[in-house]
Amino acid sequence: MALSFSLSPSCLNTSMASGSASLMWFRKGLRIHDNPALEFASKGSNYLFPVFVIDPHYMESDPNAFSPGSTRSGLNRIRFLLESLVDIDLSLKKLGSRLLVLKGEPSQVLIRCLKEWDVKRLCFEYDTEPYYQDLDAKVKNYASAAGIEVFSPVSHTLFSPSDIIQKNGGKSPLSYQSFMKIAGQPSWASSPLSTVITSLPPVGSLRSCEISEVPTIKELGYEDIKQEELTPFRGGESEALKRLTEAIRDKEWVAKFEKPKGDPSAFLRPATSVLSPYLKFGCLSSRYFYQCLQDIYKNVQHTSPPVSLLGQLLWRDFFYTVAFGTPNFDQMRGNRICKQIPWKDNDELLAAWREARTGFPWIDAIMVQLCQWGWMHHLARHSVACFLTRGDLFVHWEKGRDVFERLLIDSDWAINNGNWLWLSCSSFFYQYNRIYSPISFGKKYDPNGDYIRHFLPVLKDMPKEYIYEPWTAPQSIQIRANCIIGKDYPKPVVSHDSASKECKGKMAQAYALNQKLNGLVSEEDLRNLRRKLDEEQKHEVKTKRQRKLPIGN
DNA sequence: GCATTGTTGACGAT
DNA sequence: ATCGTCAACAATGC
Structure with missing residues (x-):
């Protein structure tokens, strides 16, 4: 089918003075098809500068991060981005242009380019994320003061x-x-109005701006990682x-x-x-x-x-x-649509979840797929998100969000945060009694456990009767499967039955508090509730222990 | 105030 | 495979 998008006539001012230069700033929107900003930039300009800025904050290697990659992104997504850039560079070359890659803080780099190349028109796709709202405001301010026309259409x-x-x-x-x-x-x-781009204006003189080709993973300072541990999905418009x-x-x-x-x-x-x-x-x-x-x-x-x-x-x-x-959409505090819940601050449980050693094979296999592929099915994401937060571990959704944001190749600020709010019953969805079982949910799709066997090879010989609950396998079976629970594969970090029951109780109390205070729950209110819940739990453990004591002692 | 609806729960009965 | 039950929420519309 034909690509068919029209721009309103007022956008298409083709009576530009000769010798004029346009700058197309790529961020998202890494494509040629249906790209209104690129189309507008190429119309009526003698020169076109297609730019991508490597933002060190996003791309520079961070050895302290919990997985290979930068501070903000795992290596899988960085690589996906580089592949997308290579692809768009090739496409631009076919149209008589090329991608100009620069490095540095994006607004500073951009402003320098605008000056150096005497750009009369700046085009980039409008972006709703807070990071780009701030960044774009800086660039727009400069442009309007300098008399540069800005075209920033919504096309994402x-x-x-x-x-x-x-x-x-x-x-x-x-x-x-x-x-x-x-x-x-x-x-x-x-x-429907076809707007296929058949050629682009040439790139003008680059003067003193330092331009490079699209860097490789190595050139960005990353070690080479084994192919089989990386995502099978390749980036780029052609692939898309x-x-x-x-x-x-x-x-x-x-x-x-x-x-x-x-x-x-x-x-x-x-x-x-x-x-x-x-x-x-x-x-x-x-x-x-x-x-x-x-x-x-x-x-x-x-x-x-x-x-x-x-x-x-x-x-x-x-x-x-x-x-x-929604202001503060990506956090609990100060987010008016987010329930205030006294989540646990437990780094050990968080690490067990993140590192695929909760002892629940369904959960751990999903987390391995996340690390290796940077992608897993939507319902798999539900399983692990529910498990981390309201289902079992009661760890803050922001912590899980951070892990997804880093490791997913499709991690998208709005969608990722929205789904974590959803799954943790903090917003949009409130039926906290509906909990995904880390045992039976996966079993109903995959009774043989092939998914687990693939992503957790340590369990590949565990009989299917035990693969979702290997800690219940008799010792002889564990030996035959070459997988001793507690040694080769961890014991479960919690008992799902009691943990989920506990979570439901906490959610009920947190909801009651939110309702009573009409959503205006202060830090102190939350602290008090947390203390109350801790005490209740201590009491519960004590009575349980007493119940276990032999009668008559 | 009450009934309805809401992308995707688990479990057991039919 | 499809249902009711479990235990039970908030937002919406009347």
Whole structure:
């Protein structure tokens, strides 16, 4: 199908003076197709400078991090980004241009480029994340003072988050249904107009700016890591379009797609499209994806949002909108939509979870897949997120969020935080009595435990009767399976039955407090509740011990 | 105030 | 495979 997006005529001012230069600043939106900023930058300019800035904060090796990578990102995602940059560089070269890679604090680098190259027009995709809101404000301030035209279109999402918030009376909708009601159809949904870029203006003189090619992982200062320990997913627009074509070739699969029915244990052929990392970096346009889906839907009976494939794109927009409209969205404190809950500060439990040694094979296998692939099925994410927070360990969702943010190749600020709020029953979803069992949830999809055997080879010879609960295997079986529990594979860090019961009790008390104080729970209120819960637990342990004592002693 | 709804729980009965 | 039960939440709409 043709790429078909129109820009409103007012955006297309082609009467620029000759000799003018435009700068296209790539951040997300690492694609040529459906890229309004790139298109606008290339129109009516004699020179085009396509720039990507390597932000040391994001890219520089950090030996103190808990996994290989920078302070903010694991190596898998850094590599995915570099692959995406190589791909866009190749595409630009085919169009008579190239990618100019620079290093440094992005606003400083950008401002220097604008001066040096006498840029008259600066184009970049609008970004709703707080980091870019701050950064972009600096760059825009400079540009407007210097008389540089700025074009910053919303093209990462289907809708403009600020439009939706405005339509909803200044607040973002807080449920999917209310979001859907307000959103309606995207403005561009039925305006097919092909805008395939066939050539680009040449890159002008670079003067004294230091430009490099896209660096390799090694050049960024990282050790080479064994291929088999890295993600099987390759970055880039070409790969994204290939994956999309493959996914939508099976029209029946697209029409019948129901997210909650997917199999989280499928790893040879994942149950979902795995387009999320490409959407995250903008290697794939969500709007192009949307139009491809509509193309298929119009001829066949199909599932509907929220469970359909289209529904997944709308979830993405939903979280982007709430995240944009909610101050302190990424933390509990000061977040008006987040329940205040006295989470435990327990680094040992957190480390056990993060390092895949909780002793629950289903949980640990998922965490290994996260570390190796940087991707796991949505329901697998639910399992481990629920386990860490309200289900078993009662560790703060922000801690789990940090681990996902670092390791996922598709980690996306709005969506990741939104889902952690959801799974921890801090917002959006509140039925804390519905807990995923770390034993039976995986078993119902994969009774043989093939997923566990693949990601936890230490358990590969454990009989299927015990693979979800290896600590219950008789010693003789453990010996035969070459896996002694407590030595080769850990014992469970908690008993799921008692831990989940305890969690439910804590959630009930925390909810009651939030309700009583109308959500205005102070640090002190939370401290008091935490103390109360600790005392109750001590008492509980004591009475249990007493019950165990032989009668008559 | 009350009924309904909410992307995806576990478990047991049919 | 589909249902009711368990125990039970908040937001929404009437």
